Amino acid sequence: VKPFTRIDTGAFFGFLAVALDVFGAHGLKSKVTVDTLSSFETAARYQIYDALAVTAYHG
Secondary structure (H helix, E strand, O other): OOOOOOHHHHHHHHHHHHHHHHHHOOOOOOOHHHHHHHHHHHHHHHHHHHHHHHHHEEE
16 A cells, blocks of 8 residues: 555645535525635635645655
């Protein structure tokens, strides 16, 4: 079993961010307040930034 690389981890985080963003846009829209939805969308956006940072990191 090969260890996860930065690309694998970044791709997983990116997939997770997109999946959560879609869930927030379609699954939560009618169930939560506007403020809660806004916070959720912000968190999903930060998750995308994290995925890009993990993928781009050359340490």
